[in-house]
Amino acid sequence: MNRIEQIVLMAAYNRWMNRKVYAAAAQLSEAQLRMDREAFFGSILGTLNHLALGDTVWLKRFAQHPTGFSALAPLEAIAMPRDLKHLAFADLEQLATRRGWLDQLIIDWVETLREPDLDQRLHYRNMRGVASDKPFSSLLLHFFNHQTHHRGQVTTLLTQAGVDVGDTDLLALID
Known part of the structure; x- marks a missing residue:
């Protein structure tokens, strides 16, 4: 499996897991979704908002790639987004609509990637305005790792709320 195939796999995993997480979250009331669970982003809804906002920030940065x-x-x-802790989407339905749109955008985009794209460097500014210059392939790894990290937090919060997300292993998508 080459690097592009791995990225396409990660995009598919991302969408698969987001669908599972959102289906599980839909079993909870709005109050349960908004309840402060003492997680880094407070609530389940807060953590899911963070993921959508973080993905938006990174995708907008990726759009500045030399290609x-x-x-x-x-x-x-x-x-x-200016604040990654902001509840940009007040309810799960609005957020799920954006999540689905982002996931399809990611799928469509990664299918256009080519090996030489991965070897470029990306120049961008972080949320505090500090200039950065990093290998694009490494930033893609961060992008997908960030999603996995926070979805892991959400699955823990959902489990604590009595909702089982089910299998979360990437292995489920590997032939």
Whole structure:
């Protein structure tokens, strides 16, 4: 499996897991979703919002790649998030709609990646405005790892709330 195939697999895993997490979260009331569970982003809804906002920030950065990924053009209509702890989506239904849109955008975009794209460096500014210059392939690893990390937190919060997400292993998607 080459690097592009691995990235495509991670995008598929991302969508698969998000669908499972959102289906599990839909079993809870709005009050349960908003309840402060003393997690880093407070609630289940807060953590899911963080993931959507973080993905938006990274995808907008990726759109500045020297290749100029046209598949990320729809992001131009979305403002750059300024705060990753903000409840940009007040209810699960709105957030699930955005999540589904982001997941499809990610799938469509990674299918356009080519090996030489991965070897480029990406110049961007972090949330505090500090300039950075990092290998694009490593930033993609961070992107998918960040999602997995916070979804792991959400699955813990859901389990504590009595909802089982089910199998979460990447292995389930590997032939």
